[in-house]
Amino acid sequence: MRLGLLTGGGDCPGLNAVIRAVVRRADAGGDTVLGIKDGWGGLVQGEVEPLTRLAVSGILSRGGTILGSSRTNPFRDGDSGERCSANLRRYALEALVAVGGDDTLGAALEFSKRGEKVVGVPKTIDNDVGATDYTFGFDTAVHIATEAIDRLHTTAEAHSRVMVVEVMGRHTGWIAAYAGIAGGAHCILVPEKPVDLGRVCDVIERRRKRGRHFSIVVVAEGVRLSETRGYVVQEETPDAYGHVRLGGIGHVIAREIESRTGIETRVTILGHVQRGGSPTAYDRILATRLGVAAVDMVRAGEFGKMPALRGDRIVPVPLADAIAHPKRLPPEILDVAETFFG
Numbered sequence: 001m002r003l004g005l006l007t008g009g010g011d012c013p014g015l016n017a018v019i020r021a022v023v024r025r026a027d028a029g030g031d032t033v034l035g036i037k038d039g040w041g042g043l044v045q046g047e048v049e050p051l052t053r054l055a056v057s058g059i060l061s062r063g064g065t066i067l068g069s070s071r072t073n074p075f076r077d078g079d080s081g082e083r084c085s086a087n088l089r090r091y092a093l094e095a096l097v098a099v100g101g102d103d104t105l106g107a108a109l110e111f112s113k114r115g116e117k118v119v120g121v122p123k124t125i126d127n128d129v130g131a132t133d134y135t136f137g138f139d140t141a142v143h144i145a146t147e148a149i150d151r152l153h154t155t156a157e158a159h160s161r162v163m164v165v166e167v168m169g170r171h172t173g174w175i176a177a178y179a180g181i182a183g184g185a186h187c188i189l190v191p192e193k194p195v196d197l198g199r200v201c202d203v204i205e206r207r208r209k210r211g212r213h214f215s216i217v218v219v220a221e222g223v224r225l226s227e228t229r230g231y232v233v234q235e236e237t238p239d240a241y242g243h244v245r246l247g248g249i250g251h252v253i254a255r256e257i258e259s260r261t262g263i264e265t266r267v268t269i270l271g272h273v274q275r276g277g278s279p280t281a282y283d284r285i286l287a288t289r290l291g292v293a294a295v296d297m298v299r300a301g302e303f304g305k306m307p308a309l310r311g312d313r314i315v316p317v318p319l320a321d322a323i324a325h326p327k328r329l330p331p332e333i334l335d336v337a338e339t340f341f342g
């Protein structure tokens, strides 16, 4: 069998581990893999390259994706969807494995509805894809953000400052909550819960009265100050999937904290640092298991689905379940986080 493989959307540590696993599993069963460059964009253009065992040698620990990625939406412009299907035939690809977040998986589902043989693989540092317990990349991002929070503690304490740390998380606060809990943040603000700046300032004031003159506030980029106020964005023009580029809510919150408490406040926006570099062992293992499972699902004819982590098992789930809603933080995680506020 000949499989096509693409990685779409924002990159994430562990993508190369999936690519290696797909190629190795396919090769072990006598199947071949063609890599499609730059996500759906490469399928529209017909840009492919053979993925041999040699081509994937040494990539397990590397961040990024050797295939490249893009936010191309194959169903947005003219006949791009038809061109993708035509290229699947042109290269005699009998099935396609599409690795991505909700947007890429949504496009994979659409191709599947049109009769193409597609298996998805969930990825995102945001951990907000539904129907799976965790996505690879998330653990690495949490490690990076936790290390940053640890470092910010010492400089915050030295200067008696408030440090606002902005992390990624467009729809959900998984990175903020996990890194905030792991890093001992004094307040964590997530999109799942309305922001109460009065409460944030009370926490900071109470700490000051106890002689703790510094505080760490972690905020997810997708936090809004109220239901009616929009996102803080870096770029208003939406991408091909309708998403604006978020970033900067940390500055808005920091200004408010400084003016209400009078405490000098600084902002750190971690940004793409969270998506770069080598994946953790956990992410390498999860990504490897998913890549192996994806090939097995192709062989079993389980199309329109993706392998998902449920407990400690990898199971096939419908793509429709994965993209139905962003997977939000469960209330018990928020409860754990709030126990340590102040």
Ligand code: F6P
Binding pocket: 010, 011, 101, 124, 125, 126, 168, 169, 170, 221, 245, 246, 275
């Ligand atoms: O989807 C993952 C994500 O990391 C979001 O948290 C973030 O808003 C977005 O990607 C940024 O993507 P880029 O700037 O690469 O388009």
